[in-house]
Amino acid sequence: MSEEGPLRVDVLLHRLCxxxxxxxAKAACEAGAVTIDSRPAxxxxxxxxxxRIHIRYPARILEVELLELPGKGVSKKNARDLYRVxxxxxxxxxxx
Numbered sequence: 001m002s003e004e005g006p007l008r009v010d011v012l013l014h015r016l017c018x019x020x021x022x023x024x025a026k027a028a029c030e031a032g033a034v035t036i037d038s039r040p041a042x043x044x045x046x047x048x049x050x051x052r053i054h055i056r057y058p059a060r061i062l063e064v065e066l067l068e069l070p071g072k073g074v075s076k077k078n079a080r081d082l083y084r085v086x087x088x089x090x091x092x093x094x095x096x
Contacts, residue, residue: 006046
């Protein structure tokens with residue numbers, strides 16, 4: 001299932017089904033909502049197995065450890081086996 005080399009973080013997030021699209025992953029990186037090993041991620045940053053990825057969604061914070069790089073066409077079910085969830089927290093949205 002794994003490819004030879006590292007993947008761009010925007011491609012990775014989409015293939016792991018952590019974002020709905022590559023453009024959504026790109027926007028999340030540009031907004032500062034994604035970090036890799038505690039460093040802000042740019043969409044074109046290359047990611048390899050063993051990295052920790054932290055994603056801040058509007059109502060959720062997710063941190064995962066990448067176990068294996070996904071290939072093209074990985075199913076949503078199989079994508080879940082390629083990372084380990086470290087933190088998955090629901091956060092309250094403040095409404096004024």
